[in-house]
Amino acid sequence: MDSYNKLINDLAPRKFGKRGTIWTTFLIIIIIIGLIAYIDQIIKGQVVTNMRDYALWGIYISNFVFFIAISFVGSVTVAVLRLTNNSWRTPLVRIAEIISLAAIDMAGITIMIDMARPDRLLNLFIHARLQSPITWDVIIVPTSIVLSFLLLYFPLLPDLAILKKHFKKTKPTFSKWYGKLALNWTGSKAQKALQEKSIRIIAILIIPVGIILQTIDAWLFSTTYRIGWDSTNMGAYFISGAFVAGIGALVTLMYVIRRVRRLENYITDYHFDKMGKFLGLACLTYLYFNINEYLIPIFTAPVEEDIHLDSLVSGEYAPLFWFAQIVGLLLPLLILLFNKGRKPGAMFIIGLMVVIGSWWKRFIIVTPTLLHPFLPIEGVPESWHHYFPSMHEWLITVATLAMALLIITLFVRYLPVIPIQRTAEEQGLSKTSKIVES
Amino acid sequence: MEENNKKTRRKFLDKGLKLGLVSAIGGIGLAKLSSKLSANTKKESTETIELMTTDGTLIKVDSSEVVEVEHSQDHEVKYNVREGMPNRKFVMVIDLAKCKNALKCVSACNKHHYITGENAWLKVHKMQESKDTAPYWMPRTCMHCDQPACVTVCPVDATFKRRDGLVLIDNERCIGCRFCMAACPYSIRVFNWSEPGQEITLNMGHVMGIEEPMKPSPEYAGRPSLKGTVDKCDFCPHTIQNNELPHCVTACPNGVFYFGDKYEDTVTNGEETLRLGQLLEDKAGYRLLEELGTAPSVYYLPPVDRLVDFEDGLENYKEFESVEKPE
Numbered sequence: 001m002d003s004y005n006k007l008i009n010d011l012a013p014r015k016f017g018k019r020g021t022i023w024t025t026f027l028i029i030i031i032i033i034g035l036i037a038y039i040d041q042i043i044k045g046q047v048v049t050n051m052r053d054y055a056l057w058g059i060y061i062s063n064f065v066f067f068i069a070i071s072f073v074g075s076v077t078v079a080v081l082r083l084t085n086n087s088w089r090t091p092l093v094r095i096a097e098i099i100s101l102a103a104i105d106m107a108g109i110t111i112m113i114d115m116a117r118p119d120r121l122l123n124l125f126i127h128a129r130l131q132s133p134i135t136w137d138v139i140i141v142p143t144s145i146v147l148s149f150l151l152l153y154f155p156l157l158p159d160l161a162i163l164k165k166h167f168k169k170t171k172p173t174f175s176k177w178y179g180k181l182a183l184n185w186t187g188s189k190a191q192k193a194l195q196e197k198s199i200r201i202i203a204i205l206i207i208p209v210g211i212i213l214q215t216i217d218a219w220l221f222s223t224t225y226r227i228g229w230d231s232t233n234m235g236a237y238f239i240s241g242a243f244v245a246g247i248g249a250l251v252t253l254m255y256v257i258r259r260v261r262r263l264e265n266y267i268t269d270y271h272f273d274k275m276g277k278f279l280g281l282a283c284l285t286y287l288y289f290n291i292n293e294y295l296i297p298i299f300t301a302p303v304e305e306d307i308h309l310d311s312l313v314s315g316e317y318a319p320l321f322w323f324a325q326i327v328g329l330l331l332p333l334l335i336l337l338f339n340k341g342r343k344p345g346a347m348f349i350i351g352l353m354v355v356i357g358s359w360w361k362r363f364i365i366v367t368p369t370l371l372h373p374f375l376p377i378e379g380v381p382e383s384w385h386h387y388f389p390s391m392h393e394w395l396i397t398v399a400t401l402a403m404a405l406l407i408i409t410l411f412v413r414y415l416p417v418i419p420i421q422r423t424a425e426e427q428g429l430s431k432t433s434k435i436v437e438s
Numbered sequence: 439m440e441e442n443n444k445k446t447r448r449k450f451l452d453k454g455l456k457l458g459l460v461s462a463i464g465g466i467g468l469a470k471l472s473s474k475l476s477a478n479t480k481k482e483s484t485e486t487i488e489l490m491t492t493d494g495t496l497i498k499v500d501s502s503e504v505v506e507v508e509h510s511q512d513h514e515v516k517y518n519v520r521e522g523m524p525n526r527k528f529v530m531v532i533d534l535a536k537c538k539n540a541l542k543c544v545s546a547c548n549k550h551h552y553i554t555g556e557n558a559w560l561k562v563h564k565m566q567e568s569k570d571t572a573p574y575w576m577p578r579t580c581m582h583c584d585q586p587a588c589v590t591v592c593p594v595d596a597t598f599k600r601r602d603g604l605v606l607i608d609n610e611r612c613i614g615c616r617f618c619m620a621a622c623p624y625s626i627r628v629f630n631w632s633e634p635g636q637e638i639t640l641n642m643g644h645v646m647g648i649e650e651p652m653k654p655s656p657e658y659a660g661r662p663s664l665k666g667t668v669d670k671c672d673f674c675p676h677t678i679q680n681n682e683l684p685h686c687v688t689a690c691p692n693g694v695f696y697f698g699d700k701y702e703d704t705v706t707n708g709e710e711t712l713r714l715g716q717l718l719e720d721k722a723g724y725r726l727l728e729e730l731g732t733a734p735s736v737y738y739l740p741p742v743d744r745l746v747d748f749e750d751g752l753e754n755y756k757e758f759e760s761v762e763k764p765e
Binding site: 374 | 591612665759
């Protein structure tokens with residue numbers, strides 16, 4: 001009994017402390033600033049960005065690709081670890097699901113920010129043409145949002161019922177809401193069977209949907225004739241990149257949430273070690289596709305592609321390219337080989353490196369290609385030969401990142417980040433589950 | 439066997455009934471139609487009328503047989519901007535041997551399309567593939583590809599391919615995703631990043647005697663341009679319809695541009711009219727980035743036997759400007 005109550009106490013949502021309040025206010029302020037910048041962009045047009053006719057896509061698109069990549073973590077950790085029966089996943093899955101949902105939501109918003117005529121959004125449905133990769137995105141992104149939401153929601157039901165009980169006296173309004181959201185969960189056999197089955201179906205569905213989502217994202221680029229995009233490697237390359245970025249984000253947040261919520265007893269060194277190995281595998285896969293993408297073309301690259309590769313390896317984009325490759329991929333891989341490298345503190349740093357590296361990697365995928373067209377860039381102002389985001393673009397992009405973090409923060413605030421019911425069952429507190437049932 | 443028989447009988451009956459029904463309806467229809475047709479010729483007359491047939495012979499026809507031709511306005515009503523002009527296929531030939539970077543084509547295009555941005559739709563590139571090959575001037579319009587990459591990727595059918603070969607843009611539908619610009623291997627598309635600010639240039643159009651309403655039309659790109667949408671060379675269907683040549687063709691002092699109809703196998707630069715097939719064969723015409731399979735409608739004649747030195751064009755060359763700013 002005691003241990004069960006302690007468990008609930010540990011895992012139940014808790015009010016923001018001082019730091020939590022400051023953090024949330026900080027995020028909201030950034031979002032408001034971004035919103036103002038976006039309204040200004042709508043009024044003046046995208047002339048406020050540094051995108052121009054050659055660099056026609058910028059960080060809005062690379063940020064979109066980044067969010068899509070991060071959202072892959074739901075498919076990978078939750079669905080794959082679930083189907084392969086890796087029981088150590090329990091304390092991590094909900095965090096992964098939350099990240100997934102936040103990221104895919106923000107991906108949907110980010111791509112609309114890049115539209116110069118958001119007032120014509122409905123045209124995407126009214127005049128939709130199935131041959132355009134953008135239409136594929138219009139189909140797959142909402143599908144992923146729904147599935148990610150359900151994958152988060154269904155396993156939550158028993159926990160919500162527990163929370164309803166837990167907060168009955170202390171916070172009646174909360175209790176009421178948890179009760180409503182729990183959809184009359186009683187934990188009866190029939191309900192459990194139904195829930196199990198639903199989760200299994202979604203866990204299986206989300207794997208192909210996740211892979212399709214990443215692939216379509218890659219096809220946005222590889223369906224064009226552009227040097228550096230017109231590559232058959234693109235789909236697999238993006239999937240493996242998403243594998244890395246997603247796990248990186250999960251590792252980072254695991255560490256932060258563990259510290260803030262003092263969950264050291266639940267998310268242990270063992271989990272970080274496991275995730276470290278998992279991330280190592282992801283990095284190796286990504287390295288393989290990077291070699292395919294950048295090293296092998298050197299042998300047969302036509303002149304235009306040579307120019308493009310040169311600018312990445314030793315030219316204008318070399319600092320960013322090598323930053324993304326070394327800090328975002330090679331160094332983490334190296335550190336993860338050591339036992340000490342997979343301890344929580346080290347893993348947090350690695351996670352950060354991977355996530356930041358992944359963000360810039362997408363910039364490197366989008367921008368240089370656009371500035372290496374087949375015909376020379378002529379007859380346009382000198383500044384159009386280069387691209388670096390404008391203040392508006394930074395403010396808006398940082399606001400989307402803040403919004404993703406805010407969604408995650410709010411979920412962590414109001415939901416149990418570690419599944420209570422499952423943890424209780426796994427720790428053999430089975431007696432207590434009866435109490436819940438009653 | 440019996441079963442089978444029954445089935446065929448039933449089928450026969452079924453078909454017979456349907457046939458009967460159809461012929462009954464058809465009969466009524468025919469009767470009505472004939473009564474309508476005969477309505478005009480009811481008044482009896484014995485007068486005849488002389489008419490000339492198309493080959494010039496005179497014939498006599500009973501005046502009661504003569505019916506006024508109803509001038510159907512079908513042509514105008516049914517003219518579909520997305521279908522284009524029937525039975526035509528527009529092509530352009532650009533003779534690189536004649537181009538000396540006079541840039542008259544660029545300024546004419548800028549003027550007639552009221553271009554206010556910093557990137558002209560029609561540009562003349564200074565080309566030199568490698569150190570060891572000769573430099574030359576290459577005017578570059580929209581290629582109006584037969585396999586247009588831009589049209590394939592457009593999610594809303596805002597840019598479209600017509601039967602007459604033109605690739606045009608419906609600026610009132612474009613959502614501004616710029617995927618078409620990313621897809622175009624010739625980088626010819628231009629975006630309205632801000633409000634185009636054409637008040638002055640459009641007013642000048644009024645002064646120039648253009649009175650038509652300034653409603654955006656795919657057939658007259660740039661009049662006006664719309665913020666947040668894509669623009670590009672439209673091959674000037676608005677001049678073609680007046681039996682005139684596109685602005686760049688008429689503006690060129692050196693006769694570089696030939697415009698014409700592939701079905702008629704004819705192209706003209708305003709001074710001479712040539713057979714397209716013969717011209718391409720004689721001068722070894724080629725298309726830009728043929729290997730991509732975009733099948734452009736613009737052909738290039740290689741810069742051989744040039745009339746002018748490449749260097750002559752350098753005095754007009756501006757690396758960072760293609761649209762002159764009003765003073």
